[in-house]
Amino acid sequence: MFFLNLSLxxxxxxxxxxxxxxxxxxxxxxxxxxxxxxxxxxxxxxxTADERQSRKRMREPWSLLLQLLGMALxxxxxxxxxxxxxxxxxxxxxxxxxxxxxxxxxxxAGTILxxxxxxxxxxxxxxxxxxxxxxxxADGLAAPATPFTSSSDQLTKAIAGSTSQYSALNLExxxxxxxxxxxxSGGRPGDIVYVGPRRIPEPDPTLPKIPNLRLLPVAAPRGDxxxxxxxxxxxxxxxxxxxxxxxxxxxxxxxxxxxLNTQFAGTVFAPRVVSLAPGEEKTVEYAFVTNxxxxxxxxIEGQDSLASDDRAVLRLPRSGRLTVAVYTARPDVLKPLLDxxxxxxxxxxxxxxYIPKPAADIMLLDQMAPPAPPQIANFWIDPPRERSxxxxxxxxxxxxxxxWHSESALGAGLHATETPIPEAEVFQIFDGDVAVxxxxxxxxxxxxxxxxxxxxxxxxxxxxxHGQMRFEVTTPxxxxxxxxxxxxxxxxxxxxSAAPVGTATAALDPSERPEHVRVTDERRFSxxxxxxxxxxxxxxxxPSLIRITSDDRERYLSLTxxxxxxxxxxxPPAAREGFPALMGFAAPAIDLWQWLAVAGxxxxxxxxxxxGRRRIVVRRKSAASAPPARAHERELVSK
Amino acid sequence: xxxxxIDRAFLERLERLTLHWKNSFNGLVGGHNLSHxxxxxxxxxxxxxxxxxxxxxxxxxxxxxxxxxxFLKMFQVExxxxxxxxxxxxxxxxxxxxxxxxxxxxYARKLTAALAYVGLVRLDNILLQPFSQRLHDPYLCSGGRxxxxxxxxxxxELKADGKTNYLETARQYLENYPQKGLTIVVSDFLDxxxxxxxxxxxSDFGHELLLVQVWGGEDREPSGxxxxxxxxxxxxxxxxIALDDEARAAYTDGFDGYAAQIRKLALRNGGRxxxxxxxxxxxxxxxxxxxxxxxxx
Numbered sequence: 001m002f003f004l005n006l007s008l009x010x011x012x013x014x015x016x017x018x019x020x021x022x023x024x025x026x027x028x029x030x031x032x033x034x035x036x037x038x039x040x041x042x043x044x045x046x047x048t049a050d051e052r053q054s055r056k057r058m059r060e061p062w063s064l065l066l067q068l069l070g071m072a073l074x075x076x077x078x079x080x081x082x083x084x085x086x087x088x089x090x091x092x093x094x095x096x097x098x099x100x101x102x103x104x105x106x107x108x109a110g111t112i113l114x115x116x117x118x119x120x121x122x123x124x125x126x127x128x129x130x131x132x133x134x135x136x137x138a139d140g141l142a143a144p145a146t147p148f149t150s151s152s153d154q155l156t157k158a159i160a161g162s163t164s165q166y167s168a169l170n171l172e173x174x175x176x177x178x179x180x181x182x183x184x185s186g187g188r189p190g191d192i193v194y195v196g197p198r199r200i201p202e203p204d205p206t207l208p209k210i211p212n213l214r215l216l217p218v219a220a221p222r223g224d225x226x227x228x229x230x231x232x233x234x235x236x237x238x239x240x241x242x243x244x245x246x247x248x249x250x251x252x253x254x255x256x257x258x259x260l261n262t263q264f265a266g267t268v269f270a271p272r273v274v275s276l277a278p279g280e281e282k283t284v285e286y287a288f289v290t291n292x293x294x295x296x297x298x299x300i301e302g303q304d305s306l307a308s309d310d311r312a313v314l315r316l317p318r319s320g321r322l323t324v325a326v327y328t329a330r331p332d333v334l335k336p337l338l339d340x341x342x343x344x345x346x347x348x349x350x351x352x353x354y355i356p357k358p359a360a361d362i363m364l365l366d367q368m369a370p371p372a373p374p375q376i377a378n379f380w381i382d383p384p385r386e387r388s389x390x391x392x393x394x395x396x397x398x399x400x401x402x403x404w405h406s407e408s409a410l411g412a413g414l415h416a417t418e419t420p421i422p423e424a425e426v427f428q429i430f431d432g433d434v435a436v437x438x439x440x441x442x443x444x445x446x447x448x449x450x451x452x453x454x455x456x457x458x459x460x461x462x463x464x465x466h467g468q469m470r471f472e473v474t475t476p477x478x479x480x481x482x483x484x485x486x487x488x489x490x491x492x493x494x495x496x497s498a499a500p501v502g503t504a505t506a507a508l509d510p511s512e513r514p515e516h517v518r519v520t521d522e523r524r525f526s527x528x529x530x531x532x533x534x535x536x537x538x539x540x541x542x543p544s545l546i547r548i549t550s551d552d553r554e555r556y557l558s559l560t561x562x563x564x565x566x567x568x569x570x571x572p573p574a575a576r577e578g579f580p581a582l583m584g585f586a587a588p589a590i591d592l593w594q595w596l597a598v599a600g601x602x603x604x605x606x607x608x609x610x611x612g613r614r615r616i617v618v619r620r621k622s623a624a625s626a627p628p629a630r631a632h633e634r635e636l637v638s639k
Numbered sequence: 640x641x642x643x644x645i646d647r648a649f650l651e652r653l654e655r656l657t658l659h660w661k662n663s664f665n666g667l668v669g670g671h672n673l674s675h676x677x678x679x680x681x682x683x684x685x686x687x688x689x690x691x692x693x694x695x696x697x698x699x700x701x702x703x704x705x706x707x708x709x710f711l712k713m714f715q716v717e718x719x720x721x722x723x724x725x726x727x728x729x730x731x732x733x734x735x736x737x738x739x740x741x742x743x744x745x746y747a748r749k750l751t752a753a754l755a756y757v758g759l760v761r762l763d764n765i766l767l768q769p770f771s772q773r774l775h776d777p778y779l780c781s782g783g784r785x786x787x788x789x790x791x792x793x794x795x796e797l798k799a800d801g802k803t804n805y806l807e808t809a810r811q812y813l814e815n816y817p818q819k820g821l822t823i824v825v826s827d828f829l830d831x832x833x834x835x836x837x838x839x840x841x842s843d844f845g846h847e848l849l850l851v852q853v854w855g856g857e858d859r860e861p862s863g864x865x866x867x868x869x870x871x872x873x874x875x876x877x878x879x880i881a882l883d884d885e886a887r888a889a890y891t892d893g894f895d896g897y898a899a900q901i902r903k904l905a906l907r908n909g910g911r912x913x914x915x916x917x918x919x920x921x922x923x924x925x926x927x928x929x930x931x932x933x934x935x936x
Contacts, residue, residue: 034868038731038743038858039829040878042893043869 006079018071026064066607073600076593080186083590090130091190092148094178095120095155097162098196098218100139101501101562104164105197105306107221113164116195119216120159123193124152126580131190134181135159138174138196140167140502140541140563148185166308166501166543168201168563175208191580199565213575224251225258226309226564228281230298231497232316237342242316244286246298250276251306251566259301260284264316265294271301279566293317308562312498315558321345322487325358328366333465337476338364344483361487367463377450377486380459382425390427390446390459397423399439410436410447410481416474425461436482445478447485458482496556500563501543506536512550520547644752644791649922654784656757656925656935658722660821661909662847684713719764719781720820723846725812726751726794727826729771729803734872735827735855736917737862743853744799746917747825750851752787752794753925754823757935760784766816767793771801774811802873803830809837819845828852828901831874835904848910849934850901855917859894861887 003011037043097120103113124133132148135158145158175192182189192213197220228247235241250256258274262284272284296314304310323345328334331348338346347360351368357375364379369387378389385392399421404414414437426442429435432451435443436458444461460482464475495506508517514531519538521527522545529538536548546557571577645653689698689709699710732744751767758765764781767790768774778793780786803826812822822841828834828850842848856862861882869878880886898914905912913928929935 033863033865034870035861035863036734036870036872037861038735038827038855038872039831040869040871040874040876041829041831042890042897043878043880 003079003081011075011079015072015075018075019068022067022071023064026067060611063607063611066603066610070600070603070607073596073603077596077600078593080591080593081596083592090132090150090187091127092182092185092187093127093131093133093190094181094192095123095133095135095159096138096142096174096178096192096194096196097135097145097159098139098169098194098198099137099162099165100169100196100199101164101166101308101564102169102197102199102220102306103139104308104562105220105224107219107305111164112197112218112220113162115218116216117159117162119218120193120195121156123195123216123579124155124159127190132185132187134178134185135162136174136178136181137162137165138169138171138194139165140170140539142170142174142177144177144181148181148187165541166560166562167541168500168502168565169196169199171200171569172205172207175210175213179208179210191576194571198569198571200567200569201563201565203567205569207572209572211574213572214580215571215575215577216579217577221305222252223254224304224306224309224564225249225256225276225300226251226304226306227298227300227312227498227561228309228564229497229499229561230296230312230314231495231499232296232314233495238289240291240321241287241289244288244296246284246286246312247281248274248276248284248300249281249564250278251564253278260298261301262286262296262298264288264290264296265292290316291321306562306564309564312561313558314496314498314556316496322362322483323347323360324362324364324483325349325360326364326366327351327354327368327370328364329368330366330465334364334366337465337479340476341480341483362483374457375455377456378458379482379486380457381465382461382463383459385425388425388427388459388461389457390433390448392425392461393428393442394426395423396426396439396441399424399441399444401437401444402440403438405434405436405438408434410434410485412481413477414474414481416472419468419472419474421462421469422467423462427459427461436478445482447482456486458486495553496558498558498561500561501540501559502563503537503539504546504557504559505538506548506555506557508534508536508550509553510534512553517548517550520549521545522547644749644795645756645921649753650756650784650787652922653753653756653925654760656930657761658754658758658763658821659933659936660720660847660849661911662819662845682714686710687713719762721766721816721818722758722763722821722823723766723768723816724751724754725808725822725824725826726767726769726797727771727803727824727828728769728775728797728799728801729830730800730873731803731827731829732799735858737856740856740917742799743827743855743858743917746915746921747851747853748794748797749921750853750915750924751823751825752791753921754935755780755790755794756784756787759787759790765790768812769797770808770812771799772804773807774815803834804832805830805834805837806832809840812841813844817844820847821849822846823849823851825851825853827854827858828897829858831871835900838901838904839908842904842908842910848905848908850905850910850912851929852898852901852912852914853917854894854898854914859916860891 006014097116099113103111103116105112109115127133130150132150133155134148135145135155137143137145145162146154149155178192182192189212192210193216194213195216195218197218199220226249228249230244230246232242232244235243246260246262248258248260255278256276258276260272260274262269269286269288274282274284276282294316296316298312300310322343324338324347326334326338326346326348328348329351335348338344354370356370356372360376362377362379363374364381365383366381369384380389383389385395400418401421402417404411406412406414424439424444426439426444427446429443429446432449434447436447437443437445445459447458448456450456464470464478469475508514508531517531517536519527519529519536527538527540527546529536538546540546540559543560546559548555548557686699687710689711693711697712699712702708702710726747728744732747733742736742755765755767759780760783762781762783764779767778778790780790824838838848838850863882865882867880867882869880902912911932911934913932913934915924915928925935
């Protein structure tokens with residue numbers, strides 16, 4: 001006889017607590033309570049009657065005993081008391097089916113995963129009829145595919161439905177999960193069976209000690225080489241120039257010569273031949289110029305055992321230049337300033353050619369007031385006072401900038417003060433508006449965020465290209481800051497890379513603020529991430545296109561390459577290997593919990609019938625026999 | 640500023656009421672109760688023959704001119720009947736209230752204040768007489784509603800303490816107040832010794848009794864169940880009992896029987912009895928049982 005759910009100590013502890021509680025409640029119910037009354041004269045006749053009742057109550061310890069017995073029986077039911085020897089009870093096995101990237105490798109006998117499935121199926125056939133098995137698909141995560149079950153149909157279906165994943169095997173997590181599952185099952189622990197090629201990403205993982213570990217190894221082919229990473233970065237100086245890097249590795253034990261073919265948008269680059277020693281990895285770099293969107297494909301020629309890491313694809317966006325429509329009567333003055341910024345594609349128009357929505361990202365309005373408000377982000381220089389997009393409070397003459405609001409990115413790098421300004425418009429400021437520069441009378445450079453369909457607007461209340469200001473470095477910096485604020489996407493540095501599924505990292509620049517980092521997948525769902533030491537860390541268990549954005553940077557992680565584990569796991573010597581002998585059928589222990597639960601409920605019901613119900617009957621009888629007290633009270637009052 | 644026992648709105652309602660009593664007291668009557676006795680007054684009662692020494696101002700000179708005989712006009716007397724309010728201030732008055740209910744003492748003080756105000760408005764002489772083991776210092780007020788404020792202050796400053804001793808109280812009462820009048824006793828009448836006989840003595844000496852019994856919810860229908868230790872609020876005596884529904888019913892029977900005895904005593908002696916649970920609002924008590932019972936009208 002043994003408990004399935006609780007140890008003897010746990011059972012006795014719980015029984016002690018419950019018994020103590022019931023006894024305390026019993027004694028509390030019968031404890032004398034003190035009560036101050038106005039007089040004792042009416043109690044004396046009642047006391048005589050109650051003493052008899054009190055003596056009767058002294059015999060009610062049977063009520064307590066029955067309650068304790070009922071509770072004990074219910075607790076035995078919860079503890080799942082079983083009749084028979086524990087050894088005769090079936091065991092609970094955990095079958096770890098390796099579905100990591102290596103399981104997709106192909107050998108002469110078929111894919112590794114198919115070999116694993118056959119081995120797992122054979123193992124399930126060897127276990128006893130009363131044994132239960134939990135199938136766990138183990139890759140980067142350990143995911144149970146079944147509960148503990150002895151149903152061969154359910155097990156077969158779970159094994160057959162397993163597919164290869166892209167992540168590497170996290171063996172430590174899988175074994176820990178298996179141990180926990182066995183301890184929680186409440187049954188007699190059986191084997192923890194690992195079925196797979198024993199390929200792990202780290203040479204010496206810290207694994208829990210498992211005495212009941214059994215290995216069903218599946219031989220994995222050794223001749224693999226593949227692409228570990230491919231990344232593309234846009235040149236800082238020229239947005240149409242891209243630098244691509246492909247990292248290839250030789251996983252086999254023999255030297256390999258790789259023929260790497262790369263193409264972009266149908267244009268094939270010159271193939272590269274890379275010689276790799278066993279275990280060696282090399283980087284291959286490409287530089288190309290394009291302003292169109294397209295796919296960058298890197299592919300290793302020939303076949304090896306693992307095909308999924310022989311090809312990597314990246315999708316590149318079109319040119320990142322910002323188009324600016326400039327409406328000005330003095331293009332010769334503005335042209336040197338705007339053309340110096342290589343990220344801008346500037347088109348000059350006469351003010352008479354104004355349209356509210358030109359084919360551009362930003363509109364610059366130089367000393368003019370358009371007949372209709374702009375419908376794209378707009379940048380104003382010294383607008384006429386009457387038609388200014390921001391209300392002008394006053395016009396001041398012979399002034400100078402007193403402060404640049406450098407606490408935001410808008411004022412970054414702007415420090416020059418005391419530069420004389422012949423005339424400046426001082427704007428009113430409203431909720432949401434941001435002052436960039438102020439003179440003594442108020443803001444003279446101000447931005448207004450987009451709201452209610454109104455596009456972003458930046459306004460300079462003086463002519464920075466007139467007077468001393470045109471010789472200051474402040475002027476191009478101010479233009480750059482305002483243009484960056486108006487179209488931040490266009491100024492982001494773009495990085496795109498393809499990497500293995502699983503844990504991914506991306507280093508942040510020191511200028512990037514962690515609180516501005518956002519990580520989303522291809523469906524624009526947020527992905528959980530952490531930032532440690534200016535590095536974004538995230539995890540995906542399936543191929544995903546991850547987008548990491550921050551202040552002025554945008555990265556794409558194409559986590560579509562398989563995470564190929566490089567090392568072979570050397571199992572502990574105590575681990576058994578191979579299939580067990582066919583286990584015979586033993587008479588299972590008898591489960592008693594249903595009977596115990598019924599008995600416990602019955603005892604509590606009997607106690608209630610004898611004591612609880614009788615008390616209710618007595619109360620009803622006394623209520624029926626006693627004259628209605630309220631009626632008497634009314635009688636006393638009314639007379 | 641201490642909280643008032645009665646608010647102004649209630650006082651305004653009380654101004655319509657008058658204290659009433661059944662008996663006529665020889666030589667004494669309140670302004671609102673007719674007397675069968677002759678004496679100095681405004682209302683004509685009868686004629687009698689003139690005797691030497693009679694007041695010539697009461698001679699009916701018209702009758703003398705017609706009949707040449709001296710007849711004296713007699714009038715109804717209109718002296719003030721003393722109204723004495725005996726307020727129980729024993730410790731039992733602060734026991735027996737259920738949660739949310741006022742104590743009997745608070746309830747009795749408010750009721751006493753209301754009755755005193757009714758009397759003052761009608762220019763009755765009101766004596767507020769607290770008692771427990773004996774009579775405590777009284778407070779006499781008369782002369783109209785403006786004398787109510789000190790009376791209320793007196794009531795507010797009373798404290799409930801000590802045992803009840805009706806026998807000693809009655810003895811002192813009869814000794815101190817030989818002049819008959821209306822005696823209103825506001826009490827729970829829960830004295831371990833007998834209160835029937837002392838009250839009978841007071842009545843026997845010609846005082847008209849208006850017995851107002853107040854009780855808390857616990858006084859009449861005690862709550863709780865199981866083993867209990869009961870402590871008498873006045874004597875501190877402990878009694879251990881096992882309380883159940885039967886015992887509770889027996890207790891309530893005992894209480895009701897006792898209240899019936901007090902009521903019987905009042906009615907037998909030409910007085911009145913009113914029983915008031917503290918759960919009944921004071922306003923309802925005044926305009927309900929006290930008005931319908933004829934104690935105030």
